[in-house]
Amino acid sequence: MQKTAELVITKKILLVDDDQYVVQTLKQILNKFGGYQVNTASDGKQALQEVERCSPDLIILDLNLPKLSGEEVCKEIKRNEKNKNIPIIMLTGKVREVDRIVGRVIGGDYYLTKPCDIPELLKIVQNVLAVKN
Amino acid sequence: MKKDLRIMETKGQKENKAEIYKGIVLVAFLAIILFFIYYFHLRLGTHFFTHFLYIPIILASFWWRRKGLFLTYFTAASYIFIHYFLAQIPYDKNALFEDFGRVPMYFIVSLIVIRLSERMQEEIKQRVDKEEQYQAVIKTSRDGFCLLDEQGKFLDVNDAFCCLSGYEHDELLSMGIKDLKDKKIIPEDRRAIRKIIRDGYGRLQAILRSKDSRIVPVEVIVNSLKTKGKVHYFAFVFDITERKNMEEALVRSNNFNKMLLDSLPFMLDIVDEEGNLLYINHVLENIFGKEVLGKKCWEIYNDDKKQCSVCPLKHNLEIGKTKIIEAGMILGNKTFEVFHVGIIYNEKKAVLKVFIDITAQKKAQEVLARSKEWLQEAVNLKVAELKESEKKLNDAKRLSDIGTLSATIAHELRNPLGVIKNVAYLINKKNKDPAIEKHIIVIEKEIMESDQIIENLLTYSRISEPKYEKIFCLDIFSESFSGLRHKYADWDVRLETNTNCGSKDFIMADRIQMQMLYSNIIDNAYQALVDKRGTITIIEDYDNKENRFSVTFKDTGVGMDESDMDRVFTPFFSKKARGTGLGLALCKQIVELHSGTISIKSKKNEGTEVLINLPIYTQI
Numbered sequence: 001m002q003k004t005a006e007l008v009i010t011k012k013i014l015l016v017d018d019d020q021y022v023v024q025t026l027k028q029i030l031n032k033f034g035g036y037q038v039n040t041a042s043d044g045k046q047a048l049q050e051v052e053r054c055s056p057d058l059i060i061l062d063l064n065l066p067k068l069s070g071e072e073v074c075k076e077i078k079r080n081e082k083n084k085n086i087p088i089i090m091l092t093g094k095v096r097e098v099d100r101i102v103g104r105v106i107g108g109d110y111y112l113t114k115p116c117d118i119p120e121l122l123k124i125v126q127n128v129l130a131v132k133n
Numbered sequence: 134m135k136k137d138l139r140i141m142e143t144k145g146q147k148e149n150k151a152e153i154y155k156g157i158v159l160v161a162f163l164a165i166i167l168f169f170i171y172y173f174h175l176r177l178g179t180h181f182f183t184h185f186l187y188i189p190i191i192l193a194s195f196w197w198r199r200k201g202l203f204l205t206y207f208t209a210a211s212y213i214f215i216h217y218f219l220a221q222i223p224y225d226k227n228a229l230f231e232d233f234g235r236v237p238m239y240f241i242v243s244l245i246v247i248r249l250s251e252r253m254q255e256e257i258k259q260r261v262d263k264e265e266q267y268q269a270v271i272k273t274s275r276d277g278f279c280l281l282d283e284q285g286k287f288l289d290v291n292d293a294f295c296c297l298s299g300y301e302h303d304e305l306l307s308m309g310i311k312d313l314k315d316k317k318i319i320p321e322d323r324r325a326i327r328k329i330i331r332d333g334y335g336r337l338q339a340i341l342r343s344k345d346s347r348i349v350p351v352e353v354i355v356n357s358l359k360t361k362g363k364v365h366y367f368a369f370v371f372d373i374t375e376r377k378n379m380e381e382a383l384v385r386s387n388n389f390n391k392m393l394l395d396s397l398p399f400m401l402d403i404v405d406e407e408g409n410l411l412y413i414n415h416v417l418e419n420i421f422g423k424e425v426l427g428k429k430c431w432e433i434y435n436d437d438k439k440q441c442s443v444c445p446l447k448h449n450l451e452i453g454k455t456k457i458i459e460a461g462m463i464l465g466n467k468t469f470e471v472f473h474v475g476i477i478y479n480e481k482k483a484v485l486k487v488f489i490d491i492t493a494q495k496k497a498q499e500v501l502a503r504s505k506e507w508l509q510e511a512v513n514l515k516v517a518e519l520k521e522s523e524k525k526l527n528d529a530k531r532l533s534d535i536g537t538l539s540a541t542i543a544h545e546l547r548n549p550l551g552v553i554k555n556v557a558y559l560i561n562k563k564n565k566d567p568a569i570e571k572h573i574i575v576i577e578k579e580i581m582e583s584d585q586i587i588e589n590l591l592t593y594s595r596i597s598e599p600k601y602e603k604i605f606c607l608d609i610f611s612e613s614f615s616g617l618r619h620k621y622a623d624w625d626v627r628l629e630t631n632t633n634c635g636s637k638d639f640i641m642a643d644r645i646q647m648q649m650l651y652s653n654i655i656d657n658a659y660q661a662l663v664d665k666r667g668t669i670t671i672i673e674d675y676d677n678k679e680n681r682f683s684v685t686f687k688d689t690g691v692g693m694d695e696s697d698m699d700r701v702f703t704p705f706f707s708k709k710a711r712g713t714g715l716g717l718a719l720c721k722q723i724v725e726l727h728s729g730t731i732s733i734k735s736k737k738n739e740g741t742e743v744l745i746n747l748p749i750y751t752q753i
Contacts, residue, residue: 019548025555033562064544093547095591114551115580118558 011129012037014056016047016073017091018065022114026060034122044068048076051083058128063092063103071106078107087128091116155196159204162189163211170215183212183235190239194246198254205243209236277351277370285310288365297351297372299344313341329366333357338373350377400488403478404430408446411483420464430486436462450475450484459491467492528704539590546587554580592649593704593715599643599726606634606675606682612644613651621659625666632673640682640749646723653716654686654743661690661741680750686743692735701733720745 013036017023020042027038039054041047044065051059059077063070070092078084090108092099103111110124166189169182186208193201212235271278277294279287290298290305298305298313325337334356341349355368394401395415403412408429413421425433431440440447445456452475461468472487554577561573610630658669667689674683693701700706702721707714717733720743724731729747 019552021552022548022555025552025559028559029555032559091551093544093551095543095547095588114547115554115584116551118555 010035010037011058012039012054012056013125014039014041014047014050014054014059016041016044016050016059016065016070017062018042019062022062029118029122030125034125036125042066044070044073047073051077051086055083056086057132058125059086059088060091060125061088061108063090063094063099071102074103074106074108085132087132089121089124089128091121155192159189159193162192163204163208167211167215170212186212186239187242190243191246194243195250198247198250201247202240202243205239209239212236212239277372279305279310279368279370281310281366281368283364283366294370297343297349297370298341299347313343314339329355329357333364341370350374397487399490401486402430403476403483403485404446405478405481405483406446406449408440408444411478434463435460436464436466445473446484452477452482463488468495531704539587539593543587543591546583550580550583550587589715589719593719593722596646596719596722596726599646599723601641602644603639604642604644604647605636605639606673607632607636607638609647609651610671610673613648614655616648616652617655617659620656623665624659624662626659626662627668629668629670630673631670632675634673634675638675638677640747642727642747643723646726650720650723650745653720654745657716657743658686658688658690658741661688661692663691675749677749680748681746682749683744683746685745687740689740692737692739692741694737698733698735702731 013030013034015023015026015030015038017026017040023040023042027040030036030038036058039050039056041050045067047059047061047065048068050056061070061074065073068076070090074088074090077086077088084107087109088107089110089112090103091112091114092103093114094100095113100111109128112121112124166182166185169185173182190201190205190208193204195201197204213233271291274291275293277297278289278291279294280289282288286309287305290302292302295302295305300308325335329335329337336352336354338350338352341351343349350373352371352373353368354371355366358365358367397414398416400416400420401414402410402417404410408431410426410428410430410433413423413426417425421433429440431444432438435441441458441460443458443460445458450456450473454475456473458471458473459468460471463469468491470489470491472485472489474485474487476483476485478485557573557576557580561570564570564573655669655671662669668687669689670685670687672685672687674681674685676682697706701717703714704718705714706718721731724745724747727747729745731746732744733741734744735741
């Protein structure tokens with residue numbers, strides 16, 4: 001029971017990035033130091049499928065994605081009534097001010113640039129999930 | 134000729150008459166004397182009347198000369214006949230001698246008288262011949278001649294004078310000189326006439342009006358002749374129409390020449406072979422006056438009073454030949470083209486000189502040459518500008534390429550950097566060894582630095598037109614330095630700011646770009662310092678009147694070589710071990726985008742000074 005309860009509490013995070021090393025390391029960090037369940041996707045289409053399949057509590061989204069760009073993915077999620085409340089942290093190499101603004105406009109809750117400060121990311125993730133509850 | 138014949142005829146007739154009278158007189162004398170002789174010889178026996186026979190002998194001899202001898206023969210015969218045959222005088226030795234001695238006496242007297250008469254006749258004839266010669270000369274003379282009485286009436290005229298006046302000989306004799314005179318008498322004539330009356334001779338020019346109203350200018354030479362208490366004037370009259378015409382033509386030609394010379398607008402003179410001025414035209418006369426005549430031409434014209442080096446007078450200039458020289462430094466540093474023409478002037482060899490002022494031409498040439506140079510310079514300048522622009526364009530293109538490239542690279546680098554960072558984090562969490570932790574920290578720091586480099590690269594390639602807003606000057610430094618504060622927290626650096634900005638002084642600029650500008654330069658200043666210690670001074674000068682905000686950044690760092698100075702603003706030029714070489718290039722770009730200037734002064738081992746001038750308000 002205890003275990004079930006624990007499982008329920010465990011938040012699901014969808015990590016979308018085309019770089020497999022980024023995915024691997026971040027998944028490990030989030031899992032180990034945040035205790036989150038991490039699902040991954042390596043392109044935009046897959047990301048949308050994952051969202052549909054497991055309805056994560058939080059999405060960490062890279063914007064440079066093959067097949068479907070991060071922005072498109074974000075817009076798609078936000079258009080969907082069921083999923084539009086899922087907070088999205090954008091973690092990207094795009095550092096321009098305009099990209100930052102675009103990110104916010106299309107519904108990104110946070111905009112972080114690579115290479116990000118890990119403690120900062122963990123803190124943000126924690127906060128976002130807390131707010132959501 | 135007819136007239137002459139007639140005169141001759143009358144003369145002959147007259148002589149014949151005289152001869153008859155003479156004959157009668159002689160016959161009468163002879164008859165009376167012979168009668169007396171006969172009578173008194175026979176009756177009274179006196180011889181007294183035989184002496185009277187000398188009278189007809191002398192007369193006949195005088196009148197008829199040799200022919201008169203016949204009368205002497207006749208008389209002698211008559212005497213002898215009377216003595217011996219009529220008177221029958223007895224032979225008396227004394228009486229015989231006395232009587233017959235008279236006959237030779239008759240002949241002697243007759244011959245003497247004949248001789249005298251002949252001589253007289255010869256003399257008369259000579260005189261007449263002479264007179265005739267003179268008359269013939271006068272008659273046939275081509276010059277007019279007239280003889281006038283005191284009242285000016287013509288006493289005699291010659292054919293030439295008739296022709297001259299157009300009147301007949303006889304017509305003229307009934308006229309006076311006044312009838313021929315033209316009405317306009319010039320005053321000199323009156324004076325001449327008075328002089329002639331006073332002195333008895335003289336010469337004057339007059340104008341005659343001929344019968345057909347021709348105007349004939351004449352020259353008259355008058356002489357007076359006193360005969361029998363009367364004064365006669367004889368005058369030679371020369372037709373001087375041709376002379377007058379020639380004189381007039383000469384005067385006209387002279388006038389034309391003078392006019393030609395005087396109307397020539399350039400300077401003209403004539404010098405002799407030694408260079409002495411003989412003539413100057415009105416242009417030169419206006420400048421120097423007549424008194425320069427006779428002086429050397431170069432003493433008058435040349436600024437240095439010396440003969441021109443190329444003076445054609447030095448070499449004998451042939452008559453009719455022209456030599457052109459160009460003489461500078463004349464009449465106050467002017468340049469003239471001088472034509473030298475060899476001529477004859479007043480029967481001597483001389484040189485006519487014509488001066489043509491080519492100063493303006495020369496100057497124009499110089500100006501043209503200068504313009505050419507100027508043009509060349511301008512072209513060179515433009516070419517340089519063009520090259521500069523081309524270089525800038527190339528730079529811009531290069532930068533643009535760099536921009537695109539760096540954006541891509543930066544992005545691509547960020548992923549691996551992120552991964553490294555993540556891994557470092559993971560290692561650090563698992564690690565218990567403090568030595569490893571130290572290494573991990575280094576990794577993280579290096580990642581941060583790499584990130585900064587990427588950031589700079591992207592910023593540089595991305596820098597665009599400033600977004601102008603009001604920025605308080607005092608804020609610029611504090612905002613810029615806040616990012617650096619942590620980085621250099623443990624450095625022993627004295628940071629001095631010296632500003633005259635008030636709290637409300639502001640400039641119109643792009644906030645982010647201003648921060649970049651300040652932080653880049655301050656960062657450089659820190660980097661230049663040796664052993665993390667030194668002084669950095671920031672001096673701000675706010676000048677509202679000049680619309681200028683200038684900032685000077687000084688550091689006591691390493692400085693740099695002279696050779697590097699002109700390359701510091703070039704992108705990717707860096708002397709630092711780790712630097713993109715974009716810091717100052719970025720600063721320059723920002724300043725230029727704000728229409729400002731940036732300059733750098735540096736001395737090796739003493740420090741560097743960066744001076745920035747920005748307009749407070751930029752004309753957009």
